[in-house]
Amino acid sequence: MQFSKRLQPLQSNVFADMDRAKAAALAAGRQLIDLSLGSSDLPAEPHVIEAIAQSLHNRTTHGYLLFNGTKDFRQAAAHWYEQKFGITVDPETEVLPLIGSQEGTAHLPLAVLNPGDFALLLDPGYPSHAGGVYLASGQIYPMPLLAENNFLPVFADIPAAVLAQSRLMVLSYPHNPTSAIAPLSFFQAAVAFCQQHNLVLVHDFPYVDLVFAQTGELETRINSGPLPITHYPLPVTKSLVPSILQADPEKSVSIEFFTLSKSYNMGGFRIGYAIGNAQLIQALRQVKAAVDFNQYQGILNGAIAALTGPQAGVKAAVATYCDRRDAFITALHRIGWHVPTPQATMYIWAKLPPHWSQNSIEFCTQLVKQTGVAASPGAGFGKFGEGYVRFALVHDVPVLETAVERIAQFLS
Numbered sequence: 001m002q003f004s005k006r007l008q009p010l011q012s013n014v015f016a017d018m019d020r021a022k023a024a025a026l027a028a029g030r031q032l033i034d035l036s037l038g039s040s041d042l043p044a045e046p047h048v049i050e051a052i053a054q055s056l057h058n059r060t061t062h063g064y065l066l067f068n069g070t071k072d073f074r075q076a077a078a079h080w081y082e083q084k085f086g087i088t089v090d091p092e093t094e095v096l097p098l099i100g101s102q103e104g105t106a107h108l109p110l111a112v113l114n115p116g117d118f119a120l121l122l123d124p125g126y127p128s129h130a131g132g133v134y135l136a137s138g139q140i141y142p143m144p145l146l147a148e149n150n151f152l153p154v155f156a157d158i159p160a161a162v163l164a165q166s167r168l169m170v171l172s173y174p175h176n177p178t179s180a181i182a183p184l185s186f187f188q189a190a191v192a193f194c195q196q197h198n199l200v201l202v203h204d205f206p207y208v209d210l211v212f213a214q215t216g217e218l219e220t221r222i223n224s225g226p227l228p229i230t231h232y233p234l235p236v237t238k239s240l241v242p243s244i245l246q247a248d249p250e251k252s253v254s255i256e257f258f259t260l261s262k263s264y265n266m267g268g269f270r271i272g273y274a275i276g277n278a279q280l281i282q283a284l285r286q287v288k289a290a291v292d293f294n295q296y297q298g299i300l301n302g303a304i305a306a307l308t309g310p311q312a313g314v315k316a317a318v319a320t321y322c323d324r325r326d327a328f329i330t331a332l333h334r335i336g337w338h339v340p341t342p343q344a345t346m347y348i349w350a351k352l353p354p355h356w357s358q359n360s361i362e363f364c365t366q367l368v369k370q371t372g373v374a375a376s377p378g379a380g381f382g383k384f385g386e387g388y389v390r391f392a393l394v395h396d397v398p399v400l401e402t403a404v405e406r407i408a409q410f411l412s
């Protein structure tokens, strides 16, 4: 059987290899501690589950939703965004529900790239950003993220010949896997660059709420200034990290992707949304119209409950990840592995000890084989991720401490 050329780059997948290594460790009787996936172990809130449960008994929710989701959902997302960032959003033309933000970021290249066009992607970066470009038969220019640049790309380093063929830039901060955050001034530079070079600017923003620093401290860092008070009585708190649309309030080139997977522990429910430039929203809607009819309406009703209901669960999740981060970092320091303390996300991005510095895949394969602790090799996120390993903080503190004990034995 013959398959398309665009499938070829998708055939090698480090994470599929890691899955096999995990299965082999389990089969060999190891007790697995899986820190390799950013899938929250925390539950969705009861009021969210209740909204979905009630929807199930309402037969009007059982049909197709078609292309736009529901008005109530679009309004809830727009109001949530306005409350957080102080920028007005038209729920009819500037919001699009998604079956998770991964679905949206992976489909968008089909709407903006012609075969052979370049997309400028962060390296290391989230694998589906590259996957979407490959599926659209595009080419990838990896923008290296280096520790000395605070894991921000340097736009001036992009070759002119690549820029001339580029249509799309994808950013994502707080960043998976490095956990870096970006100041508003960086987003302003990115918007100006994309306007100048006629690029669509995508910002994937799943970790908008998973930020740990004190408000004052971080506000100074992101120099975003005070946000206007809006008239929506939602209990959502202002964001500690900037949105790309704060740098592009006219929504001239930008589209931003949100998910309920992280803030509201709803990863399995598959619900996200895009907010941004109306033409981009319309183009993405056209791609999706050919592919899907949206998810079940009850999921959208659960999402409305999450976005407009009490936000205590978000705060509790952030506090949980913060405690886990502190415990994990402290334990690593105790065994002599010094890694910087991240200010956001649910990940620890650790530079490998010198012996392993050029072989993160072998490190992770051996680690899970010998100890049952599964982590993600930096190389799986791109060439510039080599030399690092990512730990996802998706277990309670005692389990994380056990993981570090096993890592210590492995390293010794």
Ligand SMILES: Cc1ncc(COP(=O)(O)O)c(C=O)c1O
Residues within 6 Å of the ligand: 038, 099, 100, 101, 102, 103, 126, 172, 176, 204, 206, 258, 259, 260, 261, 267, 271, 272
């Ligand atoms: C950068 C990034 N984008 C998208 C996703 C997936 O989000 P969703 O569950 O909404 O598809 C993740 C999940 O880890 C992520 O880290």
